[in-house]
Amino acid sequence: MTDQNKLAQDFLETCRVRVDAELERCLEHGCASERLQEAMRYSVLGGGKRIRPALCLAAAKAAGQTGDEVLAPACAVELIHAYSLIHDDLPAMDDDELRRGRPTTHIAFDEATAILAGDALQALAFRWLSGNDKIEAAARLAMVHELAGASGHYGMVGGQAIDLESVGKTLSLAQLETMHRHKTGALIEASVKLGALTAPAVPESALGNLGTYAKALGLAFQVQDDLLDIEGDTAVIGKPQGSDAARAKPTYPALLGVAGAREHLAALLASAQESLRDFGPEADPLRAMADYVVARTH
Ligand code: GRG
Secondary structure, eight states, X not given: OOHHHHHHHXXXXXXXXXXXXXXHHHHOSOOSOXXXXXXXXXHHHSOOOOHHHHHHHHHXXXXXXXXXXXXXXXXXXHHHHHHHXXXXXXXXXXXXXXXXXXXXHHHHSOHHHHHHXXXXXXXXXXXXXXXXXXXXXXHHHHHHHHHHHHHSTTTHHHHXXXXXXXXXXXXXXXXXXXXXXXXXXXXXXXXXXXXXXXXXXXXXXXXXXXXXXXXXXXXHHHHHHHHHHHHSTIIXXXXXXXXXXXHTOOOHHHHHHHXXXXXXXXHHHHHHHHTTTTOOGGGHHHHHHXXXXXXXXX
């Protein structure tokens, strides 16, 4: 393991402990339906690498914020992510039966409960974030605005719609990137931005560089995801049937070849790292996270 990879693993582990405790707090209050609450907890607390909350914490650190202010936004991005995975796995979408090595939420519970759990997690993300009085009200409003944009039709949901419309079609590289910038990139970008917004008075230039980092990393995440789908263990433990292969989705390796996709990944990583050049050691976790995202094996 390289030093950068060890730093990322250690950072992810520290983040996981802090963020999971916050997720527990946020999901501990009883709701009217015990079954719904169980499905929500099952979907959020049952694994996951916590890449987005870790990026949120790493961006906050790069911007000078290491306190607990960042936990609510980190938790909110993970709740949105969990909701998106539940809905993405539904029969009407990817129709997957396994996620994180265990039954997807609609298999473990039922389809209606899974839809409601996703809906409820999305609402909870905004409630948890907007109700966090550790963060100044104006910054919280900016975060809610950012997260709503990244989650909805301007971002993730819009990307998912393009994805569904593109099944069986040949996309150009530009079209593929548009889809991924929305579908997965927008939430990764929001994770970084929300983290930075927890710090007071971050210069515009630093925010711009963090945005460039997040955009490159969002695409790199997807290129590596596509490579893992054909080369790695995602096919074994992740989503074996009914999804990408069967639906003939456009992918980077299909468009560029495996070697071309790897080159593209290296270029995106270089661009992400270059955008952090003006930051000092406080951005080391962000640097390590970029290396981790492109080197991850699941
Ligand atoms: C259905 C509204 C709606 C949106 C779905 C993001 C998304 C849009 C679907 C996810 C489907 C998917 C598997 C996309 C590939 C990239 C991705 C988001 C992988 C899963 O993210 P990880 O690897 O997952 O961070 P863990 O399990 O570690 O949290």
